[in-house]
Amino acid sequence: MVKSHGKKQRAKNRSRRTGAAHASAAANAVHRHEPLPDMAVLEDLPHRAGRELDAELAARLVAACRGRCQPCQRTLAKKLRTEQRPTLVALAAAIYATLPSPGFVASPTTRAWAPLARAGKTDPAAAAEALASVEAMDDASASDLLEDALDHWAMGGASAEEIADMVKVVPGAPPRQRPADPMDAFRKAGVKVVTLDDLDLGDVDTxxxxxxxxxxxxxxxxxxxxxxxxxxxxxxxxxxxxxxxxxxxxxxxxxxxxxxxxxxxxxxxxxxxxxxxxxxxxxxxxxxxxxxxxxxxxxxxxxxxxxxxxxxxxxxxxxxxxxxxxxxxxxxxxxxxxxxxxxxxxxxxx
Structure with missing residues (x-):
C-alpha cells in the first residue's frame, strides 16, 4: 500500500502515462506483454554484421512500448543497452536505414548516426561501421538512439516485404481505439442497419x-x-x-x-x-x-x-x-x- 501522498501522486501519474494498472505502476512491477511481435526481420539486416541478436529481448521491449508500460521499458532498455548493442543497432537500422531523414524530432546522436544506417543497406563496410559506432557510444548516446527508434516501433513494426515503407503495425498489436459506432445504438434497439460494406459495391471512393x-x-x-x-x-x-x-x-x-x-x-x-x-x-x-x-x-x-x-x-x-x-x-x-x-x-x- 502506498502511504505517502507524494508516492500516491507519482504512482497515479505513472499509471496515467504508461497505461499500466495502478497497483503495477505503484510497484514498478516487471511483467510480460502479449502478444510478442515477430522480430525475425531483424536477422536479415546487414547492420548486425554477423553478430548474434536477441530477438526475444527486442520483441519484449517493443511489446512493452506498445503497451505503454514504462517500468518494463526501463528494465528491458537498460538490458539491451548494456548487453545487446547489436540488437539495438538492428532495431534502429530497421527504422533509420529506410527513412530519407531522421526528422527534426530525432536526437543529435540519431541524426549523426542515421546516414551510416542508410549507407549500410548496400555497403557492408558502412553497416559494420554503423554497428561499431553504436558499440562505442556511451550509455547516454545509446539511450538517445534507442529512445528515438522505439518511438517509431511503438507505432508499428517492420515487415520483410515492406521494410522500405516503415512503419507498419505487426498483426496482433493492440488496435487503435475508436469512438463507439453511433449505429450500435440502433442495432441494440433492433433496427437493421445497412452499411456500404453490406451492399458489396466493390471499390467505392468514400x-x-x-x-x-x-x-x-x-x-x-x-x-x-x-x-x-x-x-x-x-x-x-x-x-x-x-x-x-x-x-x-x-x-x-x-x-x-x-x-x-x-x-x-x-x-x-x-x-x-x-x-x-x-x-x-x-x-x-x-x-x-x-x-x-x-x-x-x-x-x-x-x-x-x-x-x-x-x-x-x-x-x-x-x-x-x-x-x-x-x-x-x-x-x-x-x-x-x-x-x-x-x-x-x-x-x-x-
Missing part, C-alpha cells in the same frame, strides 16, 4: 461520404527555434469541425505552446514530380489508408521555399480546425478557446 477539410500552408518553429512546415485545417464540407476531428483522430488539444506528439501513422502525401501536396491520411493496421481528412482537388506546385523546408524536415505540424482560414488570428483564437487539435505527421514522398 472520401466525399465523410466530412472533408481544406488546408492552408504555414510555417512555425520548433522549441529549439528550428523552422518547420505547418498545415492548418479548416472545414470544407458540412460536419467538419472540432467534434469531427475529436471523433476521427486521437490528436491532442494544443494551445500553440510546445510541440504536439509525433504520430508516424499520420502521413502528408507529397509528389516530387510537380512538388505538390496530395493529401492527409492515417494509415491503418493493414497498411492501407483508413482515414482521409484532405485530398487535393487539383495540382498546385508549392512555393520553392516551402517545398525545400518540407524536403529537409520530413515532418509537418498539422493543426485545426479554424473556422475562417483567411483570418490571421483564427489559429490563435481556436487555441485560446481550447478548440485546436494538432499532431506532427510524417511526409510520404511519391
Amino acid at each position: 472520401y466525399h461520404l465523410a466530412p472533408n477539410y481544406g488546408v492552408t500552408l504555414m510555417k512555425t518553429t520548433t522549441p529549439d527555434d528550428q523552422p518547420m512546415p505547418m498545415l492548418v485545417l479548416y472545414p470544407e464540407t458540412e460536419g467538419a469541425g472540432i467534434e469531427d476531428l475529436e471523433a476521427r483522430t486521437d490528436w491532442e488539444h494544443w494551445g500553440l505552446h510546445g510541440m504536439p506528439d509525433m504520430d508516424p501513422r499520420w502521413r502528408v502525401r507529397a509528389r516530387i514530380a510537380d512538388r505538390s501536396l496530395r493529401g492527409l491520411v492515417h494509415v491503418g493496421p493493414d497498411g492501407e489508408d483508413d482515414i482521409e481528412l484532405w485530398r487535393a482537388a487539383e495540382t498546385v506546385s508549392l512555393p520553392e521555399h516551402w517545398w525545400d523546408l518540407l524536403d529537409r524536415v520530413q515532418h509537418v505540424l498539422v493543426a485545426g480546425p479554424v473556422k475562417t482560414p483567411e483570418d490571421p488570428g483564427a489559429l490563435q483564437s481556436a487555441g485560446d478557446a481550447g478548440e485546436l487539435l494538432a499532431v506532427v505527421a510524417r511526409v510520404a514522398f511519391t
